[in-house]
Amino acid sequence: MLLARVAVCAVFLLDGAVYGSWAAQVPALARQAHAGNAVLGLVLLGPAAAMVLTAVPAGRACARFGPRAVTAVCLGLGFVVLALVGTAGSALRLGLTLAVLGGLMGMVDVAANVAGVAVVRALDRPLMPLFHAHFSIGGLVGAGGAALGAAAGAGTTTQLAAVAGAGLLTLTVVTRWLPDERPPAREDRHPRRSAVSGDDRSVGVGDGRGAVAGDRRRAVAGDRRHAVAGDRRGAVAGDRRRAVAGDRRLWAVAAGAVLVAVAEGACSEWSGIFLVQQHETADVVGVGGYALFTAVVAATRLGGERLERLLGAHLLVGGGALLAAAGLLLTATAPAASVAIAGLGLAGAGLACAFPVLIGLAGRAGEARDRDGDGDGDRGGREDGRGGEGAEVGRGGGEREIAFVTTVAYAGMLAGPPLIGWTAGVAGLPLAMGTVAVACLAVAPAAWIARRTAPETKPARSPAAT
Structure with missing residues (x-):
């Protein structure tokens, strides 16, 4: 392994x-x-x-x-x-x-x-x-x-x-x-057809008709039971989807994720353009600005678990967003390219852990929903009552909440580049970068609201970390 x-x-x-x-x-x-x-x-x-x-x-x-x-x-x-x-x-x-x-x-x-x-x-x-x-x-x-x-x-x-x-x-x-890894293949997609053909081959003509008829009745009865169970699961899943989409606290998590995605995209894809056009630097300097931003993000993420244990999720996201806003404002108003690059480094440090932690808050929201009885029933085992690997996977909860927040955040990734490009074309790159800084400021109140998805607790030290 x-x-x-x-x-x-x-x-x-x-x-x-x-x-x-x-x-x-x-x-x-x-x-x-x-x-x-x-x-x-x-x-x-x-x-x-x-x-x-x-x-x-x-x-x-x-x-x-x-x-x-x-x-x-x-x-x-x-x-x-x-x-x-x-x-x-x-x-x-x-x-x-x-x-x-x-x-x-x-x-x-x-x-x-x-x-x-x-x-x-x-x-x-x-x-x-x-x-x-x-x-x-x-x-x-x-x-x-x-x-x-x-x-x-x-x-x-x-x-x-x-x-x-x-x-x-x-x-x-x-x-x-x-x-x-891949899920096990279904043993048989057509149980009724398999039962009929199998009995036709294994019994005589006279007895075969009775066996086939009996298998058909059992197959139909089984299909009806599966249909009823499927309807129940579908109703529960529908209730879960409505509960997720109607959770205002979860929308706060998603709003923070959108703003973080826009800010990360701006730093990654527009920092080089900003340095080259605004400060008339060579391409190598523009590449260096992006490289510094990425290096700071990588280093901060390597220590992200320790930071979350020390500060807690709310303070890490909110404080990081304020640091990123300060860095982007410094970049937008910098009198020299070196100052703008330093601002990008600050933005990288502030944004590095925000998105992973927000996804974690979404997962906690799902766990809390299941614990309070608002989820899709007992997640301690599979639908058929058997235990095993499926039970362990389903026990955590939060899958729909994480998918919801991720999907909304992708919308920010889609809208961010053209909005920044339009703003830069109309009002210039400094104002466009300043607008992203304002978006980072809005992450802090979103993080404060998002903490209500679950009690704010500092993660326990895992055995692997000791």
Whole structure:
């Protein structure tokens, strides 16, 4: 299982490296495609929209083929498309290429998380923050490589092609060690047809008619019982969905997640443009600003569990949002590029843990709903009353709440780039970055309301941390 853990970390790192490689090249790609700020905002909308559209198909593909196959195919194709991004000579071609890349990497995100959960189950250790920290480290590696390439005078096409080649080689090595969990196949999708055909083959003609008729009656009765049980489960699920959508406290969590997603997207995809256009720096300085932001995010996430134990979820999210707002205001009003880059570092420190902690608050909301009897009944076992692995998985609760908050946050990822691009086109980049700082200020009251989803408790020290 050690090799599986290393392989999952490697996939998260490769995923982040893909994103960091092209995100750090946004100024050069925009100039190469002759895209202004408003058009660039629409171009950057493509990959976010494609990630949303491929999330559900990715889950189904993992269930059918396993996360190993989905990761190998989609990440391999993603590296091929990444090499093509550097050849885009128009805004339309750049937008379409990035949209395809975003769709593939969205599927990789899902498959990597499925594989990560398999490792967490096997080792019984909370390793997901560590896996996601490797995504940030991968982004730093990609951005750092872009900075070194720009300093050496390498073109965008050459740099992205080099990343694609190195990534394909690494993927070939680690794929064999990835977990390949998938749900067990259904034994029989047509019980009535199987019973009839089986009895026809095993009994004589005379007795066969009676056996077949009896099996048909039993199959029909069984189908009726399953239909009734299904209706009950559907009614309970409908009540749960209505309870989730009507929870105002959960909407506060989702609002905070949206604002954090917009701020992270602004820092990742617009910081280079801001430095190059506003302070007239070289591309290597713009790449360096993005690299610093990513490095601070990665370092802070590595210590995120310790910070949450020390400060608690509410203070970590609210205080971090205020720190991010201060950093972005410093960036927007900075008289020099060095001051603006320092502001990006502060923003990275403030935003790093916000989204994971908000997702955790959503999960606590589901646990509290189940505990208070507002959920979908007894989650201590499976629907058929048997125990086993399904019982352990279902005992935690919060799946619908987490999905709800994540879906709403994706809307922020979709709306953020074009809104920032439109604001920059109308009023300039400093005001656009200042608007993002105001959005960060709004995260603090959202976090204060969100704490009511569950009692504010500082997480206990896990055995793995001792």
